[in-house]
Amino acid sequence: MSQSSSDKRGIECDSYKKIAKLTSDLLWEWDLKTHTMKKSVGSSEVFSSFRKKDIPQVDWWENRIHPDDRKRIVKDIRRAIQSKHKMKWHGVYRFLLDDNSEVWVSDTACIIRNSQGKAQKLIGAMRDITQRIKTEEMLRSRLSRQLSISELSRKALSENDIYQLFQLSVDQLREVLQIDAAKVLELMPDNKCMMLRAGFGWNKKTITHNTIIEKDSHSQAAYALKSKKPVIVDDLRTEKRVTGPNMLTQHKIISGMSVILCRNEGTYGVLSVHTKTKRIFTREDIDYLQSIANIISLAIQRNETEGELRKAQSQFKALHDANIIGVMYERMNGSIVNANDAFLNMLGYTRKEFEKRTIRWEDITPAEYERADLRAFEEVSQTGIAYPYEKEYFKKDGGRVSAIVGAVMLNRETEEVLAFALDITARKELERKKDEFMSIASHELRTPLTSIKGYTQILERIIQQMGDQRLHTYLKKTNTYVERLNSLIVELLDVSKIQAGKLVMNYEAVDFDAFIEESIESIRHFSSRHSIVYHGRINEVLRIDRNRLEQVLTNLITNAIKYSPNGNKVEVQVKKEGNSVVVSITDEGIGISKKDQKNLFNRFYRVESSSNSFSGLGIGLYISREIINRHGGKIWATSKKGEGSTFSFSLPLQEAFLQPHIS
Ligand code: ADP
Secondary structure (H helix, E strand, O other): OOHHHHHHHHHHHOHHHHHHHHOOOEEEEEEOOOOEEEEEEOOOOOOHHHOOOOOOEHHHHHHHEOHHHHHHHHHHHHHHHHOOOOOEEEEEEEEEOOOOOEEEEEEEEEEEEOOOOOEEEEEEEEEEOHHHHHHHHHHHHHHHHHHHHHHHHHHHHHOOOHHHHHHHHHHHHHHHHOOOEEEEEEEOOOOOEEEEEEEEOOOOOOOOOOOEEEOOOOOHHHHHHHHOOOEEEOOOOOOOOOOOOHHHHHOOOOEEEEEEEEOOOOEEEEEEEEEOOOOOOOHHHHHHHHHHHHHHHHHHHHHHHHHHHHHHHHHHHHHHHHOOOEEEEEEOOOEEEEEOHHHHHHHOOOHHHHHHOOOEHHHHOOHHHHHHHHHHHHHHHHHOEEEEEEEEEEOOOOOEEEEEEEEEEEEOOOOEEEEEEEEOHHHHHHHHHHHHHHHHHHHHHHHHHHHHHHHHHHHHHHHHHHOOHHHHHHHHHHHHHHHHHHHHHHHHHHHHHHHHOOOOOOOEEEEHHHHHHHHHHHHHHHOOOOEEEEEOOOOOEEEEOHHHHHHHHHHHHHHHHHOOOOOOEEEEEEEEEOOEEEEEEEOOOOOOOHHHHOOOOOOOOOOHHHHOOOOOOOOHHHHHHHHHHHOOOEEEEEEOOOOOEEEEEEEEOOOOOOOOOOO
């Protein structure tokens, strides 16, 4: 190509053209004398439309710089030209294409100067870096979101004021998402209103913190609450699912997103962000908003839990300080860490004495209660609760105080247990007096009854000689009542013996099948209405107290008859289960509720709803339990109110010829 044509067609015709082909850059040359520009476009798609175009004046280039970058770039390049030493210039800016779309370019030029240092021309290369800038922007945005999430998570842990945290969250959202408004709304208990708890971008005269906002069922927030899913609204003006409620339209809101906030149980409210210009929120935007909502939800839940804990603590403190019952904190190793005045008073210690030396559980527990205490410790470490039980404590002066004690595990790691003790000495004393009275009364009643029995025997003989049938019938009836009175007195005496630990057992080897059969036979006369059906032979010899065990069977079968006024069958079932024999007595009677089943075997316990219709003292099952326990067995009841009951007891098989269990 000749020099003259090179001058005419500019940079495209000389060696730049060859170089340009090797790159995707737009090469340019700016003659500073004539202020004309020449260019050469290589393989670049972006700049391809300039390939055919001339760039006569520098203005053309300047006008193509995005208005927001123009001033900066023009100023910068002029300064480089004017400086005598600068040989190179570089700028990054947005460049406008023919269709007015913009690309990011990295423009680098070398400045050619004459011997006096005056710039003659610039030769430059412009490269499309839009993709790189977008990737950088995306990475920056991701990073800023991640930083914002971790910053907020950190604050959520330390910030105790939940509303302050809400405000911090919406401020973060403003910074990261560049939004015009945001709000945290709390759903009120009536489910009809929402309260603004934090936000920005709202008219401060009408909407401030704690403003109640009617829940418009067609609003963005209500839609999120209903669907329980994140909601993105691209354009409120055309949106079908929601209509802009007053608050949004008044503030000229167009786009937005909402996500729900959760509390411990149910929904707390909604977190929303809004823009006043149309914005298509991306998947990443909603994910980020959801992450912020998750942090807020966790903080709400923590705040609620702590609130409940604080409430429970203050309620407990009130109980502790009221000193109505003794409260103590102990470790599983037995040291009592702290106690309230009521507990110290109960044991007769002053606070000074308590603080001077550690009071240990062993020091204040009589040996016979150690087993019960160890069982309670085990219960508390396994289930967290030791249900109330009775025990005694040693007082400082060596005396004893009776208490009902219960405990809960406070902290598994430190093994701290909270125990309470209620002084029941007065009640115990009353019980002791009652037992004493009962014992004396039953003994006193027994003596005259023995005489009555003796006299009725004499009378029986006389009446037999007289041959008077009427008198004989009366005497028989008298004998029946005397027998009943006798067995009542015997039972009362048994209770006294159990209380005093003096119930004597006489064990012997007994053929169990024959024993059951005989016992049933002797009760058959008790009711003509009820048939007693016996199943199951076990063919075993057991070591039992025959009379006492017969007492148990009699009590269970007579109860089955007594409490089945409309039933007519009582079933006695005997079977082997593992190493035990289980005897069950099933009736078709009135049944027993779950609540009552727990207490049936307690002394003097009678089911209240039926106690008026059936006579009794409520001691038969108590005595039965003691007898079965003494045999090393267990007794229990299963029943449903109105649908009959089954009372069962088990006796250990392999212990039949061993030393019986002594409780
Ligand atoms: P008593 O029958 O003398 O009241 P027990 O100690 O034998 O005393 O029984 C205690 C209570 O248990 C009874 O008062 C009764 O309420 C209830 N009970 C016992 N056996 C039965 C049964 N088979 N069906 C329904 N309730 C029963």
